Structure formats: structure tokens, C-alpha cells
Amino acid sequence: MLSFLPVAKRGFFRDFVGVLNSNIFSLICALLISVLLTRVLGAEGYGLFNALVVVPLIVVSLTHLGIRGASIYLLGQKKYPDDQIVSSVLFILVFAGLLGMLMSLLGYYYLDNPDFTHLLIALVLFVIPFRLSIIYITGIFLGKDEIKKANQLNWAINFINLLLAAILVWGMNMDIVGAVISALGANVLVSIWALQSIFKSFTIKFVFLPRIVKHIIRMGLLFSITFFVIQLNYKLDILLLERWSTMTEVGVYSLATQIAEQLWQVPLAIGIVLFSRTANQGDQKELAQTIVPLARLTIWVVSGIALLMFVLAPFLIPLIFGSEFSSSAPMLQLILPGIIIMAVFRVLSGQLEGMGKPHITIYIFIPALMINVGLNYLWIPEYGGLGAAMASNISYVLGAIGYWIYYAVINQVSFWEILRFRKSDFNQLSGLMDKIRSRGTS
16 A cells, blocks of 8 residues: 555655654653653643643644645645745744734733733743744745654654753752743754754745745645644633633643544654645545555554553553542543544545645534534533543544545545455555564664
């Protein structure tokens, strides 16, 4: 199956493994950060930290303006000279960073949480422009099919964050302030390295190129709204829990969802490579015929890991994160079905977004988001984090099925094809494992 995918500078498998290795290393660092913060801050403190950072996370999902996706597409399709595209991306970055800080400040003003001190808010606000610069530059690397450089940005943030958190939160007992400074420091350092790399690779001119800037923003807005809608589906329940439940419940639920969402590492790796490859080649027919078997294979892999996670969660979560987080286990178990089916969306969207069709996600996931909000309103007051998990489950399932229906129609495949598992799927999985082992011993 993988041999049928478009040929670029390297094989698809090599890029996939590279992205997956980067994601796994980043995941390990993120897990260690979570262990450190939950142990030091406790459930209530961890809940406060997540409630604090969820505002810029949502704002960044909007103010990144979809520039990463637009950059991948325009650079891959060679719409304009590379130097002009990159110069325009950095020009947009300056204004997007200022806009993101302003929007987040307004968000904190609206929330009016007395636990959010001026110092904490100021530190979090300064994360935004550096975080945006990393997102933008990642798009430039992927657009140029420089997946290795994009991988380096991915894992470096969490690795540096982990080191700083160990020093500031654990070593110097700076609690939430230390956690926020760690995130800020990681983003600043990685952003500086990324910008240096860009200035070495391209001739940057800080001039306004209206035609290119308008094209980037016009296309980017579709990617931005898409990402914003998806992020709201993932993160809005935390804000709603803050409003309708306790900060401890926010902390417990945040940990459950963070662990469960790590199941998306495999489909995310596939989707990133598909996005880059799709944008860098024109013939979609051969590629489209390989996506469905790839999605089926993803279901097998993710379901197997999810089953293991379901069984071990009640034992490992209190052991690793502390007894305060024992109630994260049933929330994690409850949300797994939705996480599994969303893995299909993660794979399919890689191709459609690489074709310049991010708007399909908007049409399908806005109704799912509305259902998510309505169910959270009904269930959080009574069931807390379990209610939020149930609402997310239904939202994920409806959105992923809707996306699959659209994909099946435009590619003229049967709706049930995604569930028609074949012996060849297992053979392909075995082949992948053999390649991974051979790379590990080479």
C-alpha cells in the first residue's frame, strides 16, 4: 500500500516514521511535564493552569489565520516565488501576534477569574507571538517538503519545556508561575532557532506585497476557521467545566483528555505527510485509492492501543499522577470511542486539506460543535467531567462519520468500505513493523 503513495525526495514510510518518532518523543516529554505538574500542583492547581492556558490555545487556533496550511499549499504548488511567500508570511506574523495578544486579553477580562493574576496573564500573553511564529515556520518547512526540520520544531518545544519545568516548578517551587515561564521560555528559544533558519534559507524583505498577502490570508482563513472549529470541539468543554463545575474537576478531566488524545499520534503523523505530499503533487487519483486502506489500518492500530489504555488506566493513572487523579480513569475510558473514530478524520483530512479543501471540515464540524455545547450544558452540571466526556464522544462520532460520508461520495467508494477489514490490512501492518525493526537495527 505505502509504495503506491506519491514519490517525493524520500519515501512516504521514511517521512511517516520521522514524524511519528518526533511525535512520540514529544509525547513522552509532554507526559513527563504532566506528571511533574500534577504531582507538584495537585488537582486544583493543575486545573487552574489548564483553565489559564486554554484561552490562548483557543485564540492561537484562530489567529494563526491558517497561515501554516496556506504556506504548505502555495509553496507546494509554486504559486509565487518562495522568497516572496516567506516574506509575506513573516509580515502577517507581526500583526497576527499583536491581534492574538489583544484577543486573549479580552478573553481574560470576560472570564474575570480572580485566580488569574496580572503576572500570570502577562506571561501567557507573551507566549502567543512566539507560538505563532513556530506554527508559521512549520508551514514553510512542510511546504518545502522539509519534514525533518518541521519535526525538530515539534519535539524541541516540549523537550525544553520539560527541562525548564523541572528547574522552575520542581527545583525552585515556583508552582503555576514556573509552569507558565517554562512554556514561554520553550516557545521563545525554539522560535529564535526557527527564525534564524528561515533567514539563512530565504532572502527576506519586510515589504508589503498586497497580492500575495491577500492570497495567503484568503486561503489561510479557511484553514484557520477549520482549525478553530476543531480546537473548540477539543477544548471548549474545559471552559464550560470551569463555568459549571469545580477547578478540581477541570484538572481531572484535562488530564484524561490529554492522555486520550495521544492516540492521535499515528494518524497525525500520516495526515501531516499526506498534507505535504498532496500539496506537492498534482495527480490525486492514485493517492485517493490508498487513503481508505490507510485509514482502516489506522483504526486497527489505534483501537489496539486504546484497548490497552482502557485496561491499564485505572491502575496507572493514580500510580503515575497521584490518587487525586483516580477519577480521570473513567473519564478516559468513556471518551475512547470518540477518540478512535476521530483518528479516521485525522487521516482523511490530510489529503483533502492538501487539495485546498479545508472548508469541508467547517461545514461538517460546526453542527457537531453545536451539539457538543448543548450536551455539555445538559450533562456537566450533573455529571461533571463524565458529562463532558460523553458530549465530546457524540460530537466526535458525528463529525467523523459526516466527514467520511463526504469523502466516500467524492471518491466514489462505498460508505461501508472503511469497515471492510481485509487480511491484506494485517499484512501491511506486519510489513510496517518489519520496516520499523529493520530501521531500528540498521
